[in-house]
Amino acid sequence: MGGIGGIADFDRMMNGFNWYKYASPATFYTLAGRLIPWFYGAAAVLCAAGLYIAFFLAPTDFQQSEAYRIIFIHVPAAWMSMFIYIVMAAWAAIGLAFNTRLSFMMASALAPTGAMLTFVSLWTGALWGKPTWGAWWVWDARLTSELILFFLYLGFMALQAAIDDPRRADRAGALIALVGVVNVPIIYFSVKWWNTLHQGASISMTKAPSMAAIMLEGMLVMALAAWMYAIAAALSRVRSIILERERNSQWVAQMMEAEA
Amino acid sequence: MSWNSWTEFFHMGGYAFYVWGSYAVTAVLIAGEILLLRTHRRKALELVRRTVKYGKVGNNEETA
Amino acid sequence: MNMLQIVNVVLRRELILAMRRRGDVLTVLFFFVIVASLFPLGVGPDPKLLRLMGGGVVWVSALLAAMLSLGRLFASDYADGTLEQLILTPTPPVVWITGKILAHWLVSGVPLILVAPILGVQFGLSGEALLVLVVSLLLGTPVLSLIGAIGAALTLGLRGGGVLVSLLVLPLYIPVLIFGAGAVDGAMSGLGAEAHLSLLGSILILAFILTPWAVSAALRISIE
Numbered sequence: 113m114g115g116i117g118g119i120a121d122f123d124r125m126m127n128g129f130n131w132y133k134y135a136s137p138a139t140f141y142t143l144a145g146r147l148i149p150w151f152y153g154a155a156a157v158l159c160a161a162g163l164y165i166a167f168f169l170a171p172t173d174f175q176q177s178e179a180y181r182i183i184f185i186h187v188p189a190a191w192m193s194m195f196i197y198i199v200m201a202a203w204a205a206i207g208l209a210f211n212t213r214l215s216f217m218m219a220s221a222l223a224p225t226g227a228m229l230t231f232v233s234l235w236t237g238a239l240w241g242k243p244t245w246g247a248w249w250v251w252d253a254r255l256t257s258e259l260i261l262f263f264l265y266l267g268f269m270a271l272q273a274a275i276d277d278p279r280r281a282d283r284a285g286a287l288i289a290l291v292g293v294v295n296v297p298i299i300y301f302s303v304k305w306w307n308t309l310h311q312g313a314s315i316s317m318t319k320a321p322s323m324a325a326i327m328l329e330g331m332l333v334m335a336l337a338a339w340m341y342a343i344a345a346a347l348s349r350v351r352s353i354i355l356e357r358e359r360n361s362q363w364v365a366q367m368m369e370a371e372a
Numbered sequence: 373m374s375w376n377s378w379t380e381f382f383h384m385g386g387y388a389f390y391v392w393g394s395y396a397v398t399a400v401l402i403a404g405e406i407l408l409l410r411t412h413r414r415k416a417l418e419l420v421r422r423t424v425k426y427g428k429v430g431n432n433e434e435t436a
Numbered sequence: 437m438n439m440l441q442i443v444n445v446v447l448r449r450e451l452i453l454a455m456r457r458r459g460d461v462l463t464v465l466f467f468f469v470i471v472a473s474l475f476p477l478g479v480g481p482d483p484k485l486l487r488l489m490g491g492g493v494v495w496v497s498a499l500l501a502a503m504l505s506l507g508r509l510f511a512s513d514y515a516d517g518t519l520e521q522l523i524l525t526p527t528p529p530v531v532w533i534t535g536k537i538l539a540h541w542l543v544s545g546v547p548l549i550l551v552a553p554i555l556g557v558q559f560g561l562s563g564e565a566l567l568v569l570v571v572s573l574l575l576g577t578p579v580l581s582l583i584g585a586i587g588a589a590l591t592l593g594l595r596g597g598g599v600l601v602s603l604l605v606l607p608l609y610i611p612v613l614i615f616g617a618g619a620v621d622g623a624m625s626g627l628g629a630e631a632h633l634s635l636l637g638s639i640l641i642l643a644f645i646l647t648p649w650a651v652s653a654a655l656r657i658s659i660e
Contacts, residue, residue, distance in 0.1 A: 274600055299611055305618075
């Protein structure tokens with residue numbers, strides 16, 4: 113009896129739940145609106161926890177003294193910048209495969225936040241490098257790859273901005289995002305190669321001093337905070353994009369009248 | 373990690389410029405993005421109100 | 437007509453059209469030479485420094501010249517409607533796209549390969565380094581045409597023009613630059629260029645197989 117009930121439940125879940133419901137901009141708009149405060153809230157809480165770890169739990173580093181505390185921003189920002197690019201490319205692929213407008217809108221909504229985090233990673237990388245290795249910029253594999261990732265984000269945004277037709281802008285951006293994501297491992301590998309070849313006096317930034325567990329925990333908490341923030345920001349942005357793109361449709365008109 | 377005083381905390385072992393420079397710029401950028409998000413939403417709502425009021429609006433058209 | 441014949445026909449058409457517009461072709465070549473000559477003027481004539489920089493400078497100049505030439509790839513066919521007609525033919529687009537890119541490389545890439553040794557001599561590169569430079573460009577410039585074609589296809593008829601294509605395409609060029617200039621470096625330092633050249637070769641094969649499909653998709657997106 114339990115077994116048959118189980119199958120029936122599963123079947124209802126698979127066929128009864130309307131997966132395409134949330135692919136409609138109208139439904140997603142409302143859903144996103146309800147979710148956004150929760151994600152901002154989670155981000156704030158996690159950030160507070162992370163900062164507490166960063167400044168009050170993590171001990172002074174033997175070699176780098178207090179300057180190392182920058183990693184609690186630098187590393188999470190770097191991780192998230194790459195993660196967001198991959199998610200962006202995934203939305204692009206879904207959009208091209210299923211021809212769903214909303215998927216493309218999500219990709220466009222993620223790009224500015226990803227670009228901002230990439231810039232943060234570069235900026236904090238420079239400020240960390242100067243006291244630690246004596247130079248504002250080191251051409252190590254990770255920082256150089258981050259720089260190129262920044263260009264990839266900018267290229268995506270510039271291309272979409274240059275195209276007036278929304279459909280063409282969606283699809284062109286999607287293509288360049290996918291081409292970019294395929295190239296990221298190639299670029300990273302080639303930059304690593306280039307870096308080891310020219311290893312002069314520079315010390316690799318990736319060979320960080322052996323980390324106390326608490327440092328890693330701090331970075332993970334901050335990374336989670338950044339993730340929650342990125343989701344909140346992207347959902348907020350996508351709502352504005354939905355309004356702009358769907359402004360001629362009935363559900364928007366009805367919503368405006370309901371609010372008036 | 374115990375700081376002996378707030379002054380010591382802000383001093384950051386002499387690296388105040390780098391540490392606070394990083395955290396401050398990040399905070400500014402995040403605040404900036406949130407501000408831009410609100411402006412974006414405001415502009416989108418204005419566009420929608422104009423559309424509902426005056427009928428279909430194209431991509432770059434100005435209403436009369 | 438089979439595929440090879442189609443490529444042949446497209447190739448001949450492109451070459452004839454390029455011959456009529458010789459100015460465009462020569463401009464790109466002169467740009468290559470001028471840019472490469474700017475570097476010594478910028479950093480000083482110290483021969484040791486120039487010899488170290490030479491491979492990289494020639495390669496960067498080749499990159500920039502390649503990018504400059506991308507505008508010609510689809511623009512005129514797009515403007516007069518030929519591109520639409522080509523897409524409407526029963527031939528799979530990857531076939532004539534390959535033909536177009538091959539023609540582009542012959543017209544914009546090969547001249548660079550031929551002139552590069554002269555520039556290399558200006559930088560004091562050794563004989564072996566010059567040879568490696570030529571081989572690396574031989575392997576790398578087709579990749580520049582292939583990847584560049586994606587950028588050209590995506591930006592058909594757009595305002596941004598050449599700058600937008602640069603922003604899109606230059607990050608993708610970076611691995612080619614690293615291995616190309618690295619090969620010359622390897623030859624000069626004695627560490628050998630084989631690894632770099634084999635990697636360049638692999639990238640070329642990969643690009644040759646994959647990019648025409650991306651270009652085809654990009655053209656469809658731009659034209660619909």
